[in-house]
Amino acid sequence: MPEAGGMEAAEPVEEAVADAEAGSRRGTPSLGTPATQPTQGDRQDQAANERPAEAPAAEKTAGPGKAAGASQVAEPEKVATATLPPPSPWQAVPRYPTVGPVVVPPAPGVPFMPWWKPPTTGAPHKVLVVGLVAGLAGAFLAPPNNGIGWFLAALFGVGGVLFYAGKPSIERALWLAAALAFLAMGFLRAAEWVFPLCVLASMMCGSIAMAGGRTVRGLVFGALGIGLAGLRSIPWVAKGFSKRGPVGIRPFISVGVALVLLLIFGSLLAGADQAFGKFLESLVPELEIGGYVRMAFFGGVAAFGAVGACYLVTAPPSINEDAESKPGTLRVKDYALPVGVLVVLFAGFVGTQLAVLFGGEKYVMETAGVTFAEYARSGFWQLLWVSILTLGVIAGVARFAARKTAREQLWLRILLGSLAVLTLVIVASALSRMWFYQQAYGWTVLRLLVSSCEVWLAVVYLMVIGSGITLRANWLPKAIVGTGTAFFLAVVVMNPEQVVADYNVSRFEATKKIDTVYLSRLSEDAVPALVRLPEPQRSCSLRWLKNRGNVEQDWREWNLARHNARKSLGSVAVTDVTCESSYSGER
Incomplete structure (x- = not known):
């Protein structure tokens, strides 16, 4: 019967499952365990090979009914081989290798400054031309001393950069104009101490013009931007040269032929006219090995700066200066006592200064026992350092103080505002001391410079007070740098040595x-x-300058102040006399 045949066929299957469970208890791998479980392909091949062998056996032992019953039981047999047996309490838990923390190596090619992405292509033809023009101008126009050659070389460099960058914005144009104005002092002023400072100021202004910057971080990068961009532009320029392919020999042949023609015809024309020959001699400076080294250095620096400026235009840095800084964690009770002590101390000092200002020289002599000039000289430098250090204290507290609530903001305004106002009075006291001091001994260049610095500090404190009212100082760093640059340029344009000499006369x-x-x-x-x-x-006063003679070696060192001085010295008599100063001792 069909039911009996089906039951008889099911009994061997149950016995096979029981044997598999007994084998798993003994620890021997059984059919379907992970150790001996065949893959899907193996199971398909095995089923295909076994079915033809099992079917005839079933047909021989049973009739047609039994064969049909066997075919019906074949389906559970496949399920048993594909299903994993239940876990046994006698079998240990399988152990798998532990996976440690995944260490992701840095991606190759990530730049040192990820917020400054390099260009994807090589330097274009314009950049190579700009670098060549700026380098040649720096090598052949910049003289060893101050003179008009520096300004001309700067004109070529700035003109080449604008040729590549296009029309500048108003802000960039102002910074570039300041850079050129500082280098113009090379032929407008003769003082040797002025020109190195002007060169540094010009480099800073040119770098800020191309790199920009508003916050402290942005302005620091802006002051160094061209130098950093020059270093990063080396592979950019190399890629541009490799893209252009071999230059060939024809350009060098053309330059050589031009030099030969210039030498031949220039020599003939110089021999034909003596005046023209002297003019050509003045154009060609006398050079030694040191002169060639200097030319190579100046040319390399000029080309380096011009290519760096072009790099900043092509790949400007992505400094997120608009991102809000982390809120300060300095509580009121943390900074109230230190700042309050300074406020009380400064208030006491300001009170004594009012007594000095109203009491005058008589009060000083009776109280301090010194002359008014000695009193003025003894305290100026200390007051200058107080003004500078207090600015650092105000900046530090304003940066790290918490200002979430209205109470915290009120305390911050009161304490820092009082400190700034009292320091402003101290700055005024330092300026008054310097004024009394120069009345006793006269002006010097150093006194004029530090007095100008004090005036600038007064302007800075006024800006600090203005930013403290609104507790917003995003504009303050750039305003401080801009006003400082403007003050220094104004002092140099004012001609400090002439001002000092005119006042003393x-x-x-x-x-x-x-x-x-x-x-x-x-x-x-x-x-x-x-x-x-x-x-x-x-x-x-003039005999040293009279005997100095002309210090200009060629036309590149021409200087307007030296030219006017030679004309003035030629119209007066200067003799050798015994000179004594009206002042004795240190003043």
Whole structure:
């Protein structure tokens, strides 16, 4: 019967499952375990090979009914081989290798500054031309001393960069104009101490013009931007050269032929006319090995800066200056006591300064026991350092102080505002001391410079007070740098040595007191004022400059101040006399 045949066929299957469970208890791998489980392909091949062998056996032992029953039981047999047996309590839990923390190596080619992406292509033809023009201008126009050649070389460099960058914005144009104005002092001022400072200021202005910057971080990068961009532009320029392919020999042949023609025809024309020959000699400077090294250095620096500026235009950095900084965690009770102590101390000092200002020289002599000039000299430098250090204290507290609630903001305004106002009075006291000091001894260049610095600090404190009212100082760093640059440029344009000499000459006409030893150390900038002195003071102040002669080696070192000084010295008599200063000791 069909039911009986089906039951008989099911009994061997149950016995096979029981044997498999018994084998798993003994620890021997059984059919379907992970150790011996065949793959899907193996199971399909095995089923295909076994079915033809099992079917005839079933047909021989049973009739047609049994064969049909066997075919019906074949389906559970496949399920048993594909299903894993239940876990046994006698079998240990399989152990798998533990996976440690995944260490992701840095991706190759990530730049040192990920926020500054390099260009994807090589340097274009324009960049190579700009670098070549700027390098040649720096090599052949920049003289060893200050002169008009520096300004001309800067014009070529700035013009080449604008040729590549296009029309500048108003802000960039102002910074570039400041850079050129500083280098113009090379032929407008003769003082040797002025020009190195002007070169540094010009480099800073040019870098900020191309790199930009508003916050402290942005301005620091802006001041160094061209130098960093010049270093990063080396592979960019190399890729541009490799893209152009071999240059060939024809350009070099053309340059060689031009030089040969210039030499032949220039020599003939110079021999034909003596004036033209002297003109050509003035155009060609006399060079030694040191001169060639200097030319190579100046040319390399100029090309380096021009290509760096072009790199900044092509791949500007993505400094997120608009991102809000982390909120400060300095509580009111953390900074109230230190800042409050300074406020009380400064208030006491300001009170004594008011007494000095209203009491005058009599009060100082009775209280301090010194002259008014000695009193003024003894405290100026200390007050200058107080003004500078207090600015750092205000900046630090404003940066790290918490300002979430209205109470925290009120305390911050009161404490820092009081400190800024009192420091502003201290700055005014330092300026008044310097004014009294120069009335006693006269002006010097150093006194004029530090007084100008004090005036600039007063402007900075006014801006700090203004930013403290709204507690927003995003504009303050750039305003400080901009006003500092403007003040220094104004002082240089003012011609500090001539101002000092003119004031001392006017003071001599009123008091008959003058320090000719100091005035004789000034440069040609002071000559227009010193020629007004009578003898022997005039000769004492001008004889070193009279005997100095012409320091200009070629036309690149031409200087307007030295030119005017030679004309002035040629119109007055300067003799060798014995000179004594009206002042003795250190002043």
